[in-house]
Amino acid sequence: MNTPAPATSDRTRTNTGSFATIQPHLEITGDLGPRYEEILTPEALEFLGDLHDRFAGTRHDLLATRLRKRVDASNGRDPEFLTETAHIRRDPSWHVAGAGPGLVDRRVEITGPTDRKMAINALNSGAKVWLADQEDATSPTWANVIEGQITLFDQVRGQLSFETPEGKKYAVTGDATGATPTIVMRPRGWHLVEKNLTFVDRANRRMNASGSLVDFGLYLFHNAKRLIEGGSGPYFYLPKLESHLEARLWDDIFSHSEDRLGIDYGTIRATVLIETIQAAFEMEEILYELRDHCAGLNAGRWDYIFSIIKTFRARGRRFVFPDRKQITMTVPIMRAYTELLVSTCHRRRAYAIGGMSAFIPNRRDPEVTARALSQVAEDKKREAGDGFDGTWVAHPDLITTAQAEFDRVLGNKPNQLDRTRDDVRVTAAELLDVESIGGEITAAGVRGNISIGLRYIESWLRGVGAAAIDNLMEDAATAEISRSQIWQWVHENSVTAEGIRIDEDWIAEQVDEVFGGLQRTPGDRFDDALEVFRASALEPEFPTFLTVGAYVRYL
Structure with missing residues (x-):
């Protein structure tokens, strides 16, 4: 393969297949x-x-x-x-x-x-x-x-x-x-x-x-x-x-x-x-x-x-x-x-x-x-x-x-590697242009994030990391979007399309309302999920990943 000099040091291989003598670590x-x-x-x-x-x-x-x-x-x-x-x-x-x-x-x-x-x-x-x-x-x-x-x-x-x-x-x-x-x-x-x-x-x-x-x-x-x-x-x-x-x-x-x-x-x-x-x-x-x-x-x-x-x-x-x-x-x-x-x-x-x-079928x-x-x-x-x-x-x-x-x-080709897309010119500004999305924040979107966040975290705490919720496949990444949007909307004093200011008090009310409407079953982890969600979405300090603290404390 034609490459410039390696970015790291020597890449010479010996392939001895033997282990050095080390102590168990x-x-x-x-x-x-x-x-x-x-x-x-x-x-x-x-x-x-x-x-x-x-x-x-x-x-x-x-x-x-x-x-x-x-x-x-x-x-x-x-x-x-x-x-x-x-x-x-x-x-x-x-x-x-x-x-x-x-x-x-x-x-x-x-x-x-x-x-x-x-x-x-x-x-x-x-x-x-x-x-x-x-x-x-x-x-x-x-x-x-x-x-x-x-x-x-x-x-x-x-x-x-x-x-x-x-x-x-x-x-x-x-x-x-x-x-x-x-x-x-x-x-x-x-x-x-x-x-x-x-x-x-x-x-x-x-x-x-x-x-x-x-x-x-x-x-x-x-x-x-x-x-x-x-x-x-x-x-x-x-x-x-x-x-x-x-x-x-x-x-x-x-x-x-x-x-x-x-x-x-x-x-x-x-x-x-x-x-x-x-x-x-x-x-x-x-x-x-x-x-x-x-x-x-x-x-x-x-x-x-x-x-x-x-x-x-x-x-x-x-x-x-x-x-x-x-x-x-x-x-x-x-x-x-x-x-x-x-x-x-x-x-x-x-x-x-x-x-x-994220869309998934429902056979029923x-x-x-x-x-x-x-x-x-x-x-x-x-x-x-x-x-x-x-x-x-x-x-x-x-x-x-x-x-x-x-x-x-x-067709019968295994790939499109021949399409080099030389026409593409992407700037740093384009990669960061969030405003280009447009759209709006709605009260339903807020409640949806809370609901998805709580239900996914509860599933994760029970050991299920891929969960079908409202006909969407949710995993840790989508739960992270849900809780981080709540945090951002509160801290940026956002307003919904309905004219509701998204502050801590209103979000707390929505969390209580959504949590109260969840279908509970014996042995569920919703109480723990509520604590994880509050800690990751409602506290002043923003956890880098919600799963890090939840793993240490609950799994």
């Missing part, structure tokens, strides 16, 4: 359930300890950098295209490694958590790729984390099955031809920890392990060689990145892990979700840092919206968003984001993967299903027409509709 503090010992083996823990010993310090430094940038943004400094990396953007000679085996055709990818039943449904769906999600679609209970790894362990070995307490059996049969989707696993973001594994660093300080390293490390350690033998490979979606330096950290981890496990350099492939406003300004640099391990970028639309609200939440009315339902993918700020992503990817021979429409309600299919068809028609190489869906019943739109554009 990880201690299991969570309870051990059935088969947990198959995942948490001494060898796997040694591998995780090695990853933490080498990379946990850099992770902490990069999280501190995130905090400094947030302070800069709150003080009026906008993100911008970096001058120090302009030479990378100007250099036409480099490109990414691209698709690995099994990732050549990605026209429809199904997303979902890694519990056994949902996994089997995804694997039988006919999608080209299954995003096995340990992040926003999974509530990170200890059981979900390790049992999700068991699900993946079993599928890679062709032994995944499930039986309900009532005796209903599920098995992996694949599509009509017996084919199953290629697995792309999404670990937790850099900001999340795993409190059931304790890491002791070189200074003998005890701390929680990194959720990212735990999820990545366990999946890679147990499955990489079998995936390669089966004609695929260890593939990952990387969430919540905010800079090319965070991408560089992942690339260093990939290179080191390949060396340790005796895997050929460049075997690991990553697709990066561009779901923060900071990363939108560094797309090309992110591709460059990961170029020997990179398959493409994904337009993570919901987290992207949340990131803009979070970053500029107290920067004045020009950054105030209207009702969530008015933030469509056709408004100028979102068009700028997606067009920049496609053009950036194709310039570097990287796949551009579209996002997920034909009208809801027809509306969902219409909305999804419109969304995927736009993406395929814009040059995306594939897209996401959250439900098996949407695959046929989504694939039809991409089939019309792709």
Whole structure:
């Protein structure tokens, strides 16, 4: 591959496959359930300890950098295209490694958590790729984390099955031809920890392990060689990145892990979700840092919206968003984001993967299903027409509709990498032009955010990270939008279309009213959800992620 000099130091590989002699660094503090010992083996823990010993310090430094940038943004400094990396953007000679085996055709990818039943449904769906999600679609209970790894362990070995307490059996049969989707696993973001594994660093300080390293490390350690033998490979979606330096950290981890496990350099492939406003300004640099391990970028639309609200939440009315339902993918700020992503990817021979429409069908309600299919068809028609190489869906019943739109554009081709979109010129101002959305804030939109926030958080606290609410698929990202909009509207003294000033007292009344109208069941977590929502949406201090505090206190 023709590339300029690496941004990091030596990339020479030895691929010895042997471990250095190290002392164990990880201690299991969570309870051990059935088969947990198959995942948490001494060898796997040694591998995780090695990853933490080498990379946990850099992770902490990069999280501190995130905090400094947030302070800069709150003080009026906008993100911008970096001058120090302009030479990378100007250099036409480099490109990414691209698709690995099994990732050549990605026209429809199904997303979902890694519990056994949902996994089997995804694997039988006919999608080209299954995003096995340990992040926003999974509530990170200890059981979900390790049992999700068991699900993946079993599928890679062709032994995944499930039986309900009532005796209903599920098995992996694949599509009509017996084919199953290629697995792309999404670990937790850099900001999340795993409190059931304790890491002791070189200074003998005890701390929680990194959720990212735990999820990545366990999946890679147990499955990489079998995936390669089966004609695929260890593939990952990387969430919540905010800079090319965070991408560089992942690339260093990939290179080191390949060396340790005796895997050929460049075997690991990553697709990066561009779901923060900071990363939108560094797309090309992110591709460059990961170029020997990179398959493409994904337009993570919901987290992207949340990131803009979070970053500029107290920067004045020009950054105030209207009702969530008015933030469509056709408004100028979102068009700028997606067009920049496609053009950036194709310039570097990287796949551009579209996002997920939140609409889902309801098999008991034909009208809801027809509306969902219409909305999804419109969304995927736009993406395929814009040059995306594939897209996401959250439900098996949407695959046929989504694939039809991409089939019309792709035909027998696996991608649109030849569409370089040289006509695209996106400015920093266009990426930050929230005012271009227009729209309004309504009382119904306020109550809708409160209702979605409370109901999703309650689901998450029960261990369910992907929840169908009002015929939309909600995950942690959409809950973050809901609570952050409430916070912003209060602190910017916003007024609804009906003329109601959105202040703390009125919001408190709405929260009480919505909470009082919720349907309660024995053992629900709504009381805890109310506390989490109030802490993340109604307090003066804005938590960076609602899931961080909720995880420490409630899971």
